[in-house]
Amino acid sequence: MKSPVGEVNPPPRILLGPGPSCVDARVYRALLAPMLGHLDPDFLRIMEETQVLLRRLFGTENRLTFPVSGTGSAGMETAMMNCLEAGETAVITVAGFFGTRLADMARRVGAEVIELKAPAGLPVDPQQAREAARGKKIKVLGVTHGETSTGALHDLDAFRQVADECGALLVVDAVATAGGIPLRVDAQRLDVCFTGSQKCLSAPPGLAPFTANPRVEEAIRQRRTRPPSWYFDLTHIMKYWGGERTYHHTAPISMVYALREALRVVDEEGLEARWERHRRNTQALVTGLEAMGLEMLTPPPQRMITVTGVKAPPGIDAGKIRRRLLEEFNIEIAGGLGELKGKIWRIGLMGASCTQNNVLLLLAALEKCLAEEGFKLSPGAGVAAVARP
């Protein structure tokens, strides 16, 4: 019988949104490798190698380092479900959509949540956390490293200080930053840190690399109650990813192949070189956008360098520009969320998407669309500002 739908045949998009990013050809090839059983000795070796590479990515020697089965949000949920118990208090930075999500998860555990709010486009001031925590027993200080919904970056070292002062575990959402922005889990003493496979690592979405230090392992041993989630219960998951290799759930085998290859690509480039590439290309993008007369949402010292929030000029239909970029140039960028809907664009330069070619192409394509929609700009200014020696 003929299938009611044709074979999947997606267009060759250039992914310059907040994720997923473009996938390296080597990672696609890894996805095609033959299936193995999740307890096959050859797969166990691949798991171990993936953990070695993840420790290098995070800059950690944490035993508890592995990819959670699920997207970045699964990493968030693993952190909240295991670090918090009902009745405990968490202080969480809410500088946008992803901070709100982290706070929501903490509340679902039954924790008391103190939300630290920031004006749209800005990060939370660490001093706010200090004041909110004063005189209280805080179990978790949750910080979104890069708030992808606006492009604001939090100062992890300053929040580490606050966490030290109140004895809290520092939980860091590095979903949109790990592999793109300097981050060293052990040196910066991040108690928990997690990321997503599809952002700066340029693998498909589906895994959430996760790490937690011995302090967290001890806190988990001291729990009075079991985590409310069975799937994300670290004591069980670590029997599979740790030494015992006992079945918990079937590992997403092909995704582990893909992540392992993506991490090999990271290693070959070198983390420092990779951070520098993200800094350089995003700097070029901002230079070009400003030369076209556009304004960034977040001021430079507090700006992420993997996702940039750009204000849509008054009178320009932000959604229409986005649709034209997609239809005419195969370029994906994103719009704003919540109160920023229709007001900003979010441009991601992450992993394999973060190239000089893509910067120049986007500037030229955006200029054409903006000019045709009636935005006054001097022709070629964006590309010229970047291409100038």
Ligand SMILES: *Cc1c(COP(=O)(O)O)cnc(C)c1O
């Ligand atoms: C993308 C993102 C998430 C959520 O990841 P999913 O893979 O969509 O589940 C969480 N936090 C941040 C900062 C993100 O950028």
